[in-house]
Amino acid sequence: MARPKSEEKRDAILAAAVQIIADQGLGAPTARIAGLAGVAEGTLFTYFATKDLLLNQLYLGLKAELRQAMMATYPADAPLRDRLRHIWDRYVDWGVHNPAKRRTLAQLIVSDRLATETRALGSEGFARIEDMVREGVAQDLMREHPPDFAAAILASLAETTIDFILRRPDSAENYRAAGFDALWHAIGR
Amino acid sequence: MARPKSEEKRDAILAAAVQIIADQGLGAPTARIAGLAGVAEGTLFTYFATKDLLLNQLYLGLKAELRQAMMATYPADAPLRDRLRHIWDRYVDWGVHNPAKRRTLAQLIVSDRLATETRALGSEGFARIEDMVREGVAQDLMREHPPDFAAAILASLAETTIDFILRRPDSAENYRAAGFDALWHAIGR
Amino acid sequence: MARPKSEEKRDAILAAAVQIIADQGLGAPTARIAGLAGVAEGTLFTYFATKDLLLNQLYLGLKAELRQAMMATYPADAPLRDRLRHIWDRYVDWGVHNPAKRRTLAQLIVSDRLATETRALGSEGFARIEDMVREGVAQDLMREHPPDFAAAILASLAETTIDFILRRPDSAENYRAAGFDALWHAIGR
Amino acid sequence: MARPKSEEKRDAILAAAVQIIADQGLGAPTARIAGLAGVAEGTLFTYFATKDLLLNQLYLGLKAELRQAMMATYPADAPLRDRLRHIWDRYVDWGVHNPAKRRTLAQLIVSDRLATETRALGSEGFARIEDMVREGVAQDLMREHPPDFAAAILASLAETTIDFILRRPDSAENYRAAGFDALWHAIGR
DNA sequence: AATGAATGAGACTTCATTCAT
DNA sequence: TATGAATGAAGTCTCATTCAT
Known part of the structure; x- marks a missing residue:
């Protein structure tokens, strides 16, 4: 089944998003998030089809964590x-x-x-x-x-x-x- | 100084900004704010040199009003x-x-x-x-x-x-x- | 009334589009068209809001010319x-x-x-x-x-x-x- | 050579390409063609090394059929x-x-x-x-x-x-x- | 001062192709 | 061979700001 989508990468993206957004706001570029997460720009979109989806998942994740x-x-x-x-x-x-x-x-x-x-x-x-x-x-x-x-x-x-x-x-x-x-x-x- | 900057226009811009930002967020284009205020895109910048300045003035104004x-x-x-x-x-x-x-x-x-x-x-x-x-x-x-x-x-x-x-x-x-x-x-x- | 939109520029863009599309197909980048027309990438979009609109106008123009x-x-x-x-x-x-x-x-x-x-x-x-x-x-x-x-x-x-x-x-x-x-x-x- | 390339799959890809290109143009993604053909994105490339090659083969096939x-x-x-x-x-x-x-x-x-x-x-x-x-x-x-x-x-x-x-x-x-x-x-x- | 066209950096997203599995 | 995640270049379009009028 090829490479499976890695939970790890998904989490890295989410974690990077937290960091970047915390100090640059929601306008922060997805490219920067991907960069900090250590994945290619395009990879971010295999995990979250759009930036809005990423943001929504992020919200849900943080709420759940709290x-x-x-x-x-x-x-x-x-x-x-x-x-x-x-x-x-x-x-x-x-x-x-x-x-x-x-x-x-x-x-x-x-x-x-x-x-x-x-x-x-x-x-x-x-x-x-x-x-x-x-x-x-x-x-x-x-x-x-x-x-x-x-x-x-x-x-x-x-x-x-x-x-x-x-x-x-x-x-x-x-x-x-x-x-x-x-x-x-x-x-x- | 041909025409003096009009207090009226300044206020219109600020009021428009409130409206636009309330429903489109801080990412809302200055052009849209200018549009709602009834002034040209460029005019906005004779009243507020940068968008950040506008935002800061807006904040101060709202706080004062409250x-x-x-x-x-x-x-x-x-x-x-x-x-x-x-x-x-x-x-x-x-x-x-x-x-x-x-x-x-x-x-x-x-x-x-x-x-x-x-x-x-x-x-x-x-x-x-x-x-x-x-x-x-x-x-x-x-x-x-x-x-x-x-x-x-x-x-x-x-x-x-x-x-x-x-x-x-x-x-x-x-x-x-x-x-x-x-x-x-x-x-x- | 600021600078009026120039018929000249519009035509230059259309002419450039003809040239570029003729040899690179419809997939040709708008950037290349703008470049050949001698205007900035963004300027193209003040004359044609989207690439599709440009293409449609182009078609109409060529048909009219023929x-x-x-x-x-x-x-x-x-x-x-x-x-x-x-x-x-x-x-x-x-x-x-x-x-x-x-x-x-x-x-x-x-x-x-x-x-x-x-x-x-x-x-x-x-x-x-x-x-x-x-x-x-x-x-x-x-x-x-x-x-x-x-x-x-x-x-x-x-x-x-x-x-x-x-x-x-x-x-x-x-x-x-x-x-x-x-x-x-x-x-x- | 474990499994031989299947003529069947090749044909499915070509047939899918016809369908997809007919209604989305040559810019249609290879991924979509693969999808309709029922093969994985990557598989398409074991049958046609590049998209251009696929297109050329497709042309030849259709001409021959006609x-x-x-x-x-x-x-x-x-x-x-x-x-x-x-x-x-x-x-x-x-x-x-x-x-x-x-x-x-x-x-x-x-x-x-x-x-x-x-x-x-x-x-x-x-x-x-x-x-x-x-x-x-x-x-x-x-x-x-x-x-x-x-x-x-x-x-x-x-x-x-x-x-x-x-x-x-x-x-x-x-x-x-x-x-x-x-x-x-x-x-x- | 007022206008809005012009600019070009930069945003999000797509996609052919590669490669680990 | 088959799979589909990974890649990153490239594309369209947006937008704050500048500047000719």
């Missing part, structure tokens, strides 16, 4: 607040440790290059957080917010927190705690 | 919570009523086309909010957060709130109130 | 046979003296790049010949063929004649006469 | 006019029933991709027609035209006739007869 990071070692049996804190920490840490991925994701989100369907797919999977909100409300631990609104608040506070940590890494621990504190009061009781 | 909107009819003598609520409402309303401007601003913020200096200038002027936070902390009305962190929390919660209102305009009032509630608990005491 | 050549100095009052012979001679001469144009036209005709509408427009204007056929039939000077069929026969015999003259220029006069002789007998009586 | 079609059931002993009519009918029928092959052949003929030698080879084999012309002239049945010129006239009138039949299939028989009538008068006496 989701996995958040849910890794999720302490299913811990008290609600601890579980929320777990997710919070994982989210913030991922952002802090993957600034290029985060920056690229930010560009993609505000761009007009994501298909509606892609955007929908990417938004899925914060269901776990919404479940926690429902649970918290039921147990009277949380103020009654629409679950998706609460989840969005978590994300936006986490993003803000990450911004501050990246600007002042020395106070990382402070911001992480202060951010969670704000979150807990914002949506908790 | 700032003014927030501070309009600021009730300097009202209680802290009311003043905060005033700012909150103005911010949210501006976003809800100016979706194109907001979208364009979002693109500019994540882009790599803003000069460091521009970005700095744009961030100024949230001083008023920071003052309020200091005041609140002093009076023991607010939890002790770094003032700029608290201001950033306000902005991020407002953005999230706007997103939801735009998606479900029927519940606008609910989200606006719920958002402020979250904010007040997040940073207040 | 038509004009055929009808130049048309002896409206001469006997039918003389008028037919006039057209025949003009057609053949044009082909013999404009081999590049003829070759380019041939490529365009068999290509799939002409819009249906273009092809229709190009075919018009052989009306004069068809009229002559009707007249000839009425006067019993010509065998009863559908007028457009007779016109097509004229064209195809002329093309064949031109081919032979180009291959053996010494016998040009012989072929031109023999060709007309064949034509006259083919459709005449 | 020649065979024309000469099939040739009534060697019939009167001259009947033999000519036989060839005429075979030619016209082949064209009418093989529009894709005819269209492809037309593209090849006007292209610049046929080697001089190929073109020469392809033109051979109309010798039979030329012989008939010589015979006709000798018997004073035909006007004295150079034999190859007469043969070319036959071909060009046949092509014109085919065009009309394809456009108006209902009158096929009329056009075929009228065309031959034109031919007979054009070169006969």
Whole structure:
């Protein structure tokens, strides 16, 4: 079957795209991405038929990665607040440790290059957080917010927190705690 | 100097840029912007020497507008919570009523086309909010957060709130109130 | 009104296209055409938005030129046979003296790049010949063929004649006469 | 030599090329031809080292096929006019029933991709027609035209006739007869 | 100052051909 | 021999910017 398409190359292209886009924006040439990935210009297109497709896949990949990071070692049996804190920490840490991925994701989100369907797919999977909100409300631990609104608040506070940590890494621990504190009061009781 | 540069044309260009960029992204051609503004392609460059300059001016203009909107009819003598609520409402309303401007601003913020200096200038002027936070902390009305962190929390919660209102305009009032509630608990005491 | 688009440049591009396509086929790069025309690569596209448009205009232009050549100095009052012979001679001469144009036209005709509408427009204007056929039939000077069929026969015999003259220029006069002789007998009586 | 090159595959490629080129022109990708032929992209090149070679072989094959079609059931002993009519009918029928092959052949003929030698080879084999012309002239049945010129006239009138039949299939028989009538008068006496 | 044609670098994508499997 | 991924040159077209009018 000739050479099979290599998962490795696909990943290299995606990784290169993250790097390049993070610092040159979505207008970055596919040629540069291919170059950094160590493949020929044309090869990029055997893996992603168009630049838009690459961008959409990239978005989906990054979203999935963030989701996995958040849910890794999720302490299913811990008290609600601890579980929320777990997710919070994982989210913030991922952002802090993957600034290029985060920056690229930010560009993609505000761009007009994501298909509606892609955007929908990417938004899925914060269901776990919404479940926690429902649970918290039921147990009277949380103020009654629409679950998706609460989840969005978590994300936006986490993003803000990450911004501050990246600007002042020395106070990382402070911001992480202060951010969670704000979150807990914002949506908790 | 035959004809002086007209303020009117400058504004038309900026307004056109908002519209075009909101729906085609920063990659939108200057020619299209000029077209919508009703001036010739070349004319655009007598008002803004380069596209980047235009973008930077645009950013500054939008930021200033948002700032003014927030501070309009600021009730300097009202209680802290009311003043905060005033700012909150103005911010949210501006976003809800100016979706194109907001979208364009979002693109500019994540882009790599803003000069460091521009970005700095744009961030100024949230001083008023920071003052309020200091005041609140002093009076023991607010939890002790770094003032700029608290201001950033306000902005991020407002953005999230706007997103939801735009998606479900029927519940606008609910989200606006719920958002402020979250904010007040997040940073207040 | 800035620089007006120059008829001259448009013609230069068309002329260059004839030359280049005649010897490299329709696949010839627009860059090469622009180069020969003495304009920048991009300029070609201010005159013809796409290569296909250029090709269609080119076809129409060549067809019009051939038509004009055929009808130049048309002896409206001469006997039918003389008028037919006039057209025949003009057609053949044009082909013999404009081999590049003829070759380019041939490529365009068999290509799939002409819009249906273009092809229709190009075919018009052989009306004069068809009229002559009707007249000839009425006067019993010509065998009863559908007028457009007779016109097509004229064209195809002329093309064949031109081919032979180009291959053996010494016998040009012989072929031109023999060709007309064949034509006259083919459709005449 | 493990597996011998299969005649079958070679033919499939040629047949696919006819189809594809007929409707996409000579610029059609070899990959698409291979696809329609049911072989891998690379396989095409084990049968035809380059695209140009494929094109040349294709031309030769189609010419040979047309020649065979024309000469099939040739009534060697019939009167001259009947033999000519036989060839005429075979030619016209082949064209009418093989529009894709005819269209492809037309593209090849006007292209610049046929080697001089190929073109020469392809033109051979109309010798039979030329012989008939010589015979006709000798018997004073035909006007004295150079034999190859007469043969070319036959071909060009046949092509014109085919065009009309394809456009108006209902009158096929009329056009075929009228065309031959034109031919007979054009070169006969 | 205003216009819009002119410029040419550079973007994305295609494709004949090669080569690892 | 067959496969199809890999290659990179080349093609069409776009666009910020310049400049003649």
